[in-house]
Amino acid sequence: MTNTQITLIQIDNYGPWTVTPEPRREVDLQTLQSRLYADLSQLVGNRDGYVFFTRFDNMVAVTNGLDMDDHALIQESVRNRYPVTVSFGVATGTSPVQALADATNLIQDAGSAQDKSRREILDGRVIEDEFRTDHDVQIAHFDVVDATGKYTDELDAFGAFIEIEQAYASLMRYMYEAHDSLSFFVGGDNIIAVCPDLDAPAYDDAIEHVREETGIPLRVGVGEGSTPHDAGYAAKHALEVGRAEASPVEFH
Template sequence: MIQLTIIKITEYGPWTLTLGSDREHRLQILQATLYKEIQNLFSERNCLAFPNRFDEIFVITNGLSVDDHIEIQKELAKSFQLGLSMSIGQGNTPYEANLNVDKARRSKITLDKDHNIFGLPLQKEEDLVQIIHMDVDGSTSISANKSPYEISSLILKLYSEMSEFFLVRNSLAFFLGGDNFMIISSAIDKEGITKFLDLIRQQHGISFNCGIGTAKTGREAAKLATKSLDKIRELRDSGTERQRILELTC
C-alpha cells in the first residue's frame, strides 16, 4: 500500500493579487523556498517530495502518522504566512492513493481540522514502495547538437510521453531536472519498463538508463533506485556488458 500526501497552497489566486502586479519574482522565490522546506522536513522522516505545478507538492509518506503531519504543518506555519492544506491518501497503487487524496479533499473529510489536514482514516498496513529512477543515456552527445531551449523542449516531450505511459499503469512520473525522472510505480516489472524504453528509442532515437529501488519508505526506495542507476554507469564506464535496467531491494 502506498501512502501519498499532497500539500497545496490554499486560496493561492486571491492571495497573489494582494501582492500587486510586480509580484512574479516574489512568487517564484516563495515557491522555491516552500519546496525546499517541505523537502527538508519530510526527508528527515524518510519521506520524499516531488514538485507538481509549483503550488502543489506530492510526498510519499509511508510510515507517517497524522500526528507526524501535524508536527510538520506546525513547522511550516512558523515560516510561511499563507494557508497550506495537507491531504493524505492510501491505495494499492500510487494512482489510487492520488484518487483517494482527491476524494478526501473535495469531500472535505478531515483528519485534523485545526491544522487543515484531510484524508480518509489511515490504515497501518506495512508495505513496500517502488521507485524507478531514469536518466538519458549519453545526454552529453544530445546536448552537443541542440541549443539549450531545444534540449528543454525534448526533455519535456519525453516527460509527457513517460507520464502518459506510466499513468495507465497506475504509476506517477515526475521530472526532477536535468535529464532525470522518477516514477512512483505500481510493481511494474522489467518487461513493462523495457517496453517503454524500446518505445522511446524507436520514436526518438534516445536511450534511457533505469534504476529500480524497493523499500519501506520513499527516501530509502529512491536511494536504492539511484544506487542502481549509479551501478549501471559504473558498468558502462568499466567496459562491462551494458545493462539498461538494474534493481535493488531493501
C-alpha cells in the same frame, strides 16, 4: 505487493493571494514557491519521505514512514513561517495513481482550492506501523543516456530542454495510463517514478514507448523499500550498475 502512502499538498487559496491587492512581483512568487518546496523536502525527507514539486501550488509527496502527527507538525511549521497555509490529503493503496486520486478527493470534498474559508485541511489515514513492510514502496529512477554529450553540450539550451521535456511528457503519460505510476521530473535529465509492483518487462515497455515516440534513449534503476528514501536510494544504486554495464533496466 506495494502499499504506497501518498500525500497531496495544496496551497490554500493561492491563486487569489497572488493578485491581491495587486499582482505580486513574480520573483517573489518564484522564491516563495521554491523555498516552500525546499522546506517541505527537508521536513518530509528528514523522515525518509519524498516530495515532488509538480505544479508548486499542488505538490505530491510519498510519505510512507510519516504519521498524521508528523503531517500536523509540518503544517504548523509552514503556517509559522510563510504568508500562506497548506492542506494535506493522505491516502494509501497498491496503486499510486489510485492513492493520489483518493488523497485528492479528501481535499476536494472539503472545498475548492480557491475557497477562502477552506484552510489547513488534514485528512486521510496512514499505514499503521504493524502493517508496514519492506516492499511498500517501489521507486524507479529514469535517466537519459548521455544527455550531456548529445544535448547539453550540443544543442542550444532551449533545444536541449525541449528534448528532455518531450521525453518526460511521453514517459509521464505512458506510465500513468499503462502502468498506474506517477512520474516526476526532478531536474537535469532525471525522472523519478512512484510505481506499483512492476517487473522488468514493464520498464522495458515504457522505455521502448518513449524511444518510439521521441527517439530519446532512457535507462532506469529500480528499488524497493519500506520508505521512499530506501526505495529511491536502492534505485540510484541500480542505475549506477546500469550505467556501468550499459543495461537499460536494472533492479536492485
